Amino acid sequence: MEYKFSEIEKKWQAAWKTSDAYKVSNTSSKPKYYVLDMFPYPSGAGLHVGHPLGYIASDIFSRYKRLKGFNVLHPMGYDAFGLPAEQYAIEHGVHPAVSTHKNIDTFRAQLDNIGFCYDWSREIRTCEPTYYKWTQWIFLQLFNSFYNTQKNKAEHISNLIDEFEKNGNASHACPSDATVQFTAAQWEAYSNQEQQQILMQYRLAFCGHGEVNWCEALGTVLANDEVVNGVSERGGHPVVKKKLRQWYLRITAYADRLLSGLETIEFSEAMKEMQSNWIGKSYGAEIDFKIASAALDTDATLTVYTTRPDTIFGVDFMVVAPEHDIIASITTKEQQIAVDNYIAYVKSRSDRERQAEKKISGCFTGAFAVNPFNGKQIPIWISEYVLAGYGTGAIMAVPCGDERDHKFAQHFNIPITNIIGDAYNGQEANSTKDAPLFNSDFLNGILMRDAIEIALAKIEARGIGKRKVNYKMRDAAFSRQRYWGEPFPVQWKNGVAVALDETELPLLLPAVDSYSPGPEGEGPLANIPAWVEKELETNTMPGYAGSSWYFLRYMDPHNTDSFCDRNVSDYWNQVDLYIGGTEHAVGHLLYSRMWTKVLFDLGHIGFDEPFRKLLNQGMIQGSSRFVFRKKGTQQFISAGLIAGQEVDKLHVDVNMVDGVELDMEAFKKWRNNEYANASFELENGKYICGVEVEKMSKSKFNTVNPDILVEKYGADTFRMYEMFLGPVDQSKPWDTKGIEGVHRFIKKLWRLFFDEEKGAVYNNEPASPEALKILHRTIKKIEEDTERFSFNTAVSAFMICVNDLADIKCHSTQVLSPLLVLLTPYAPHVAAELWTATGNQESILDASYPVFDAKHVTESSKEYPVSINGKVRTNISIALDASEEEVTAIVLADTLIQKWMEGKPVKKFIFVKGRMINVVV
């Protein structure tokens, strides 16, 4: 009997489908376990070998947990709204729903090939009205809520209105504008419109104004992705910033809880660090500086935010962001032209470019601020390195303590005040907190670290500023001027946003004739008269709306009365294991954490963190292959021979290359015989290609389609090979050539059961102690490795096990059957085939997991490596229960050891039981 993987895999996939083997119930006496993959965006390029890496890992873990007796929820779906489908629609006129459907079908077929254990009856697609109805519903919850800072949770907006009617907003400061203050009487006196405007500033989903990338030539707003070097990717037109009305989510209200919540979940330290850096909580002060200009009214002040109030006497200049409102009122006549020019220059630049810029640029406003402590006049500059969105959009610059300020001062010849004595060398800034202060009046001689608190107290006492906790994180922009997204369930009546009633959901995305933007850069929905007549919002929601809560819908995907029944979400609770890439570190993972907290606050679910444990999979890079064409000819030169030649370097399809050797016949037929006339200059009869590692992408011809590998080697081989490639969380280039080794392993396993000539060779004889030792060593290793997601070493352990069993010619089912159960999560098809072939009746998917028994593997002695002065000189076998005295005696009596000791006395004898021995002489 031969290992016919193709037949076997088809057979079992069909059998599991017919028997609904992967269907999961919402009620079970077993403990629950929820394993989730980050669902894919169904791009037109289909699945490449990078996608399944995480899916295979989650599949292995789900199957493992099932064998261990858990009721495992393991669903899959599609994040189906988004820009690429819309782009495709603009270019090809195909409705996004049509191309998305087609792409999903391709993805599904590819996923099925690999033999995943998803419960497909729970599939969701974020672009389906049955799904986005509930995305819109959650938006209404956000819109109708505010953050009660007294109780530290979200509440219905009606509670806030009650409070305003009784007490005004005295105990509920306006989160976006602290100057908004009113009494109950004033509230009553406001018009409905005024009241609504105030409420908008409290809502968790609110309207405001924000800057977008605006391309006048295309008449549209561009995503950051569509802007390259300050011009549009399509057509290369100039892009500037433009202010538009936008929806936002008040994620800043949750900044502290998003931060403290990290302590309750198992994310990697790196991931937690990225999130807390993104949130960017800092403690400091806002300090008011009066403007020193007789021409201006004397009350004008510039407020800066600083985390280092201790350096107040080292301020040599101020820098305000080019967008800062104060610029218009303080710029002097002499500087006006220079300032205008500078602001125009900055307008064309992205935040990223502004921060990354090494060249120092800036412009003096002509105005001065006054240091409130010593009356010193401080010049006010504008520079792109200060961003409007952070702090107050203005900083006090202390060149001796901040590198960027220092470079700025040097560049513009601004005199530098030294407030840290010898700690400043005059050449570069020193950002220490551990130097005593100089030239600092009442802070002189005090360590900076301690001076911070003293300065804060003084600033508050004198009323020139106040303590302030600041966050780098900004509220999340939540609207797009696009078509392919969820419509907002909102109508605009007399300038007031009015939420639709729940009963009106879903608000269906209407058909459009054109995907072009509406007038003034609005979304395509603005082109539909019926839509505009109803005064419906013309923006749509961003890609992350649907993905912020999808893990809840899987629990109860067909519910028509609720996004997810409370009893069901109480049962499944948090996602126990979430697998996906780090590229979502600060986007999706923060948004879904916020949405979960809001739903929790409002009582819709019973937990406030969505993901109990997160495993990040690495990125699979493509390994590109190149051929070298002699300039102006059809002659291709092998990589080793190109030195000194003028050649063009061309990407070739990696699938035509075996390792680095080009299949020349395939190459000639490639791209419709484009290279039919190619001639080759070979080395040792072979054409050797150039190699480079880059992002896996269709245009680089370095994508590898899993279908081809599954066809050639089978799904089991493919699954195990992806795992064998390396640690699941590490990025690595794809290379197909090692797959043979894994395939050989499975064939070797097969031969433990069936011989091509002899037929069945397995037997029911009692297993030898050696065989049991091999089995139990493997049970321990596989269980440990699977638990810690070390799938590559688990595959290696399987190989060692099969090699060892083959060496001792063990064919006993007493050993082989438990081995198959261990293997099921990794290679389910071949395991199931051999399991039934050896006479088992029950399904291997629910077999009982083998239990490790230490008695089979205990050793009585150990080959100790013995070092002299840290260099291993010999190995000595010593009983494991030997005492240190016995060991010392044995080692020192060894002739080889005596030779290396050269008669010197023992200085130190180090004995680590079960590990090693080191003699220091």
Place this chain on the structure above:
RNA sequence: GCCCUGGUGGUGGAACUGGUAGACACGCAGGACUUAAAAUCCUGUUCGCCGCAACGCGAGUGCGGGUUCGAUUCCCGCCUGGGGCACCA
């Protein structure tokens, strides 16, 4: 620029908590079986040096320092690949 992360043989990687560096594979070389090939099996394979061989010597985990009896692992400085940076998903 800022944040995170990686760097070990010809290649992918192993070494889990400071304790024999290179497990397991790929590739390569040689051999067995075969008319031949495929498949399979066996042997060798970090580098350098000495050599008939050795359970010989030396070096060695990106580079330079440090701590330690002992460092791929911990500390300091540097070089370099990858991911993210708020409208790609």
